[in-house]
Amino acid sequence: AQSVSQHNHHVILSEAASLELGCNYSYGGTVNLFWYVQYPGQHLQLLLKYFSGDPLVKGIKGFEAEFIKSKFSFNLRKPSVQWSDTAEYFCAVILTGGGNKLTFGTGTQLKVEL
Amino acid sequence: GAVVSQHPSRVICKSGTSVKIECRSLDFQATTMFWYRQFPKQSLMLMATSNEGSKATYEQGVEKDKFLINHASLTLSTLTVTSAHPEDSSFYICSARTHLGGETQYFGPGTRLLVL
Numbered sequence: 737a738q739s740v741s742q743h744n745h746h747v748i749l750s751e752a753a754s755l756e757l758g759c760n761y762s763y764g765g766t767v768n769l770f771w772y773v774q775y776p777g778q779h780l781q782l783l784l785k786y787f788s789g790d791p792l793v794k795g796i797k798g799f800e801a802e803f804i805k806s807k808f809s810f811n812l813r814k815p816s817v818q819w820s821d822t823a824e825y826f827c828a829v830i831l832t833g834g835g836n837k838l839t840f841g842t843g844t845q846l847k848v849e850l
Numbered sequence: 851g852a853v854v855s856q857h858p859s860r861v862i863c864k865s866g867t868s869v870k871i872e873c874r875s876l877d878f879q880a881t882t883m884f885w886y887r888q889f890p891k892q893s894l895m896l897m898a899t900s901n902e903g904s905k906a907t908y909e910q911g912v913e914k915d916k917f918l919i920n921h922a923s924l925t926l927s928t929l930t931v932t933s934a935h936p937e938d939s940s941f942y943i944c945s946a947r948t949h950l951g952g953e954t955q956y957f958g959p960g961t962r963l964l965v966l
Contacts, residue, residue, distance in 0.1 A: 768953065779854075780894075780943070780957035826893065830953070838884070838945075838955055840893040 740829050742841035749817050749848050757812040757844050759801075759827030768830040769810040770838070771801055775823045783825075786810065797821070822848045852878045854946050856958035863934055864966055871929045871961045873944030879924035880946035884955065885917070888941040900927055934965040 739762045749755060761767060771783040784795025791803040801812045810827060827841040853876040863869050873883060882901050886894040898919050900906035906919040916938075918930040927946075931938055943960040947953060 770954075772957070779959040782954060782956065785954060836882075836947075836953065837896060837899070842893045 740827055740839050740841040742825075742827055742844050744844045745842065746845045747847070749846070751819055751848055751850055752816050753848075755812070755814040755817045755821070755846070757825055757827075757846070759810045759812065759841055760808050761810070761827075761829045761839075762808070763829070763831055764808070766832045768832060769801070769803060770828040770830075771795065771799070771810070771812050772826045772828060773823045774826065774843075780826065783812070817846075817848050819848045819850055822846060852876075852946070852948060852954075852956040854944065854956050854958040856944055856961050858961060859959060860962045860964075862964045862966065865935055866933055868930055868932045869934055869963060871931075871942055871944070871963075873927045873929070873946070873958055875925045875946040875948070875956070878946075878948045880927075880948055881924075882947045883921055883927040884945040884947070885919060885927075885929050886943045886945065888943055888960070894943060897929075931963065934963070936965045939963055939965045 741760045743758045769786040772780045773783050774780050783799050784793050786793045786803045794800050799814050803810050825844045828838050830838050855874045857872045884899050885897045887897050888894050896909050897912045898906045898908045900919050900921040902921045902924050908914045921927045941960050944958045945955045947955045
């Protein structure tokens with residue numbers, strides 16, 4: 737069965753620091769990849785997605801992610817975080833042709849300190 | 851972006867009663883709707899997938915007689931927790947998928963259920 741791993745469970749950064757959150761998936765077939773964010777007390781929001789084409793994907797709020805097929809990875813990055821980026825971040829994968837079920841990673845709790 | 855609403859946002863009920871949660875896609879028609887359960891400090895676990903007008907497909911280990919799903923239209927799905935017990939207390943989240951923008955799922959705000 738496909739699985740999604742997020743190795744960083746808790747990350748604490750100071751404002752203006754650079755961010756990289758890891759995401760790896762286990763399946764070698766064709767996948768669609770997503771990053772969702774859940775701000776405190778709010779629902780999941782789509783940050784960015786990759787279906788095909790340029791493996792470097794730009795999302796909202798200055799986030800980007802790079803799909804590296806050889807490494808089965810889709811890491812999320814932001815060059816300079818803000819206090820308002822404090823939230824939980826979920827990587828998710830859909831295995832195309834495999835029931836189209838969205839499989840989530842365990843999430844990474846990011847805290848940005850002033 | 852696409853908006854998904856859920857109602858109620860919080861519900862407290864007595865053990866043995868049934869609770870209905872509504873999920874609506876407000877500005878788009880959802881080809882498929884999903885119901886998830888989220889435990890504290892854990893990721894979302896898919897409970898079931900439903901398509902309008904057909905029976906829901908439940909994930910392994912999810913009791914279909916306990917968690918009744920009705921997908922009445924392309925914009926409305928309901929989850930009924932029947933004969934709720936304290937172990938059913940959780941955060942239930944619905945999601946709706948649209949073909950617009952390439953099979954993207956949008957999530958509702960969730961419903962916090964507490965069974966006493």
